[in-house]
Structures are given as structure tokens and as C-alpha cells.
Amino acid sequence: MPDLSTASGLVAALNEGNRRALARVISHIENNDALAQPLLAALYPQAGAAHLIGVTGAPGTGKSTLVNGMALAFRQQGLTVGIVAVDPTSPFSGGALLGDRVRMRDLAGDPGIFIRSMATRGSLGGLAQTTADVVMTLDAAGFARVIIETVGVGQSEVEIASTAHTTIVVEAPGLGDEVQAIKAGILEIADIFAVNKADREGADRTVMALQMMLALGGTGHQQILHHGRMLPVDLPPAPPADGWTPPIHKTVATQNQGIAALVEAIEAHRGYLQHSGLRQTRDRLRAATELRMILRDLLLQRTLAAIPAADIAALVHAVAAREIDPYSAAQRLVARTTS
Amino acid sequence: MDRKIRILVAKPGLDGHDRGAKVVARALRDAGFEVIYTGIRQTPDMIAEAALQEDVDVVGLSILSGAHMALVPKVREALTTAGLEDVPLLLGGIVPDEDIPVLHQMGVRGVFGPGTPTGVIVDFIHNELREPL
Incomplete structure (x- = not known):
């Protein structure tokens, strides 16, 4: 039996494919306990190979079901998939009901898949504070694709764009008119749009509204202020004019329609990031953001302690x-x- | 350190009556637990797999079909196979009194019948997890 009580024992077991060790490592990191930092230090150099896919959108658009379908499609290509599904923590009790697995039952029993539910634990940006570290852990454990499902966000929770390589914004018919589509915020972070529940009335109008928004041209924003923290978060630079235009894909996740094309688009975007050099740029931006946030926390702790x-x-x-x-x-x- | 108690709430077997499981899941959420809710028709292997991936502290089963004497040993076995023999197993649902001692022998730590105040379950979990200190 491997020793799962020490950082080195956990990392050794994780590298041998021990899934319980992986689950334990994630808990230590999520709880930010005494083992968290040695674990992060050991795993960080191992990570970096996975393609990180963010899935965001309003509550009820079908994100979990879509993630379920995407993971199945990746598995058919022989790619292993890690999934981090984030749901909100109650601001009153500190508890959470994490229900994304209900929609991912097709993935049960596949050793090439690992699903972890996370509560936001007070963070407001659609992710938990430690989500990026948990994603890194799945990356280090060797999963080829890591899908991050955010809480059902509103319009300004754009943190996912600084965590993922490819961000999918999920829309559904009937959630708003064209004016919603040209408002700033979440739509601007999309690398790919999925109009889910496309068998419902109004799907074509939603697609058209998105097309119009895209035709009006992208924005040059490269930095945003992180909610309430006065902390700049770097966003990927706007693509060059001849670069990537976010495609819009109609899907019916419950019937597995349009999923194959969506996954193809993810892979196309992955290829685009790689040969345009943008992947390196994004990784560097992410490192800068990460370092700045950690530094801020450290300095705050030190100031308060002094x-x-x-x-x-x-x-x-x-x-x-x-x-x-x-x-x-x-x-x-x-x-x-x-x- | 923000350690949270994580608990899996699952319904094994074929009955689709998940009202009770949802009431309990919500009460546990309101008690400050992180509840991983997996829904109905879970096989023992699915339950063990979810418990492992989510690294839960407790597994709670809801069974209203009367099949608990058949399902519980299978879930217990699946948990043990996954290396989770130390994770406490709780059972809620309609369980005849004479079954309870047998279920305890099968490794169920607590059995909660209809009408149990949710606070009793919350206190039980707190006590259960405090014990090994």
C-alpha cells in the first residue's frame, strides 16, 4: 500500500495512476492545508501538456449535459478527460449542493475519466480560488483534456478566460435579445459559442444575434479588473484580424446533436493557438496573473502579521x-x- | 484552512423516489456540508467511483424500495474494493426495525427512518467524524 499521508507518497501514487491518491491530492489543495504547497511544488513541473477547456454560460443552458457529451466524444478519440465542475457555495451556511454529476452519469465506470465537483467557497468569479490548482493537478496526472465547468454565471464572471485555453460560452434560445449579445462581458471571452437546446424555438434568432455581435467586431480589451479586488486579470489578447473568429455551433446536448462538430472546433482552436504562438502567450499571461494573485495574498498575510x-x-x-x-x-x- | 465536510448522497437501485434524498441533501447543505448529489438509479460501482473521485468523508444512501438488504452489502463491497472501507456509510429510507441490527453488522453506521429530524442526521455525522480523534 502506498503511503498517502505524505506529499511524496501521494505524488508517487498519483504518478502510478492511483485514483484515490489523485482525489486526496485535490482535497489537500482545495483545503489549502499543510500538504498543499509541497504537493503543488512537486506537481507543477509535471503539468502543462493538457488542453484546458472552459465551459461557461447562464444557469440552465445545459452546460453539464454538454460537458458529458464532449467528454464522451473525446473518449472516442482515445483522449483521457478530467472534469472540474464548480457549483456555488451558500453565502449563508457555507454549505453547497454539488449536482453536476447527475448529468454526467454516462461517464461512470470509465477509468479514462475523472470528475471532481468543487464549491466556490466564497469566490465570486464563477470559479473557486483553488480551481486553477485543481485543474493543474489533473493536468499533471496526465489527462489530455481538462474541462472546467463554471457556475452558471451572469454577465461579468469572466475569470474562466484566464484559466482555460479554449473558452466555450453556452447560450440557449429565449434568454435575451440582440442587445444582450452586444453588452460587454461574458460574450467577449468566447473562443467558441454553443447555442444549446437548438431544437427549441428561437435558436436561429440566438445564432443570428451572436453572428451580428461578432460582425460588429471584437474588442481590444486585454485586461479587466477582477471583481471587487482592484486586481488586474490579464485576458488573452484580441486575435489579429486574420485570426480566429469564434464559430457558433448549434447543439442539442441531450440528444448528442452537434457535439462532434463542437469538439472538432475545440481541436481546431487548439491547433490555432499552437501554430499562431498564442498558446505560449496565453500560458505566459496566466502565469503572470497567477503570480500576482499569490503575491497579493502573501503580502497581505505578511502585512497583517507584522x-x-x-x-x-x-x-x-x-x-x-x-x-x-x-x-x-x-x-x-x-x-x-x-x- | 477551510476544511469542509463532504458527503455523497446517492440513490442505489431502481426506485425513483428521490424526494427524501433531496430534502436531506438540502438540510446537509444548510448545515454547512458540501453535498455531492448524484441522483437516482446509481449502481454500487457508480457510488463507489463517485465517493472515490470526490474524496468524501461520508456516503449516504437513500433506499425506499425495500431492497436495502440486497443493495447495502453490494455498495459496502464496492466501497471496499475502491479502498474506501473506512468511509462511514449511512442509510435513510423505509427500513423495518428487525433489519437495523443486521445492517449495522453489514457496516452501516447509522439508519434513519421516515420522520427523522434532519438535525439528528447532521449531529450524527459531526459525531461520527469526530470519533477517531
């Missing part, structure tokens, strides 16, 4: 009483740790 809690509490009190503004207060704290 200053007596009572002093911070006194400043909080002063800010609440409007004796000082929060920006000056923060600067005062930073000055104390650097002087």
Missing part, C-alpha cells in the same frame, strides 16, 4: 468614524511594514 491587531482595529474604527479615509489608512499600514 502589525498588532489592536492597531489595525483602531484604524478600522477611525475609518468607520470617518476620521480618516480607507486609502490613507491602508497607506499608513503599508508604510509601517516597509520602513
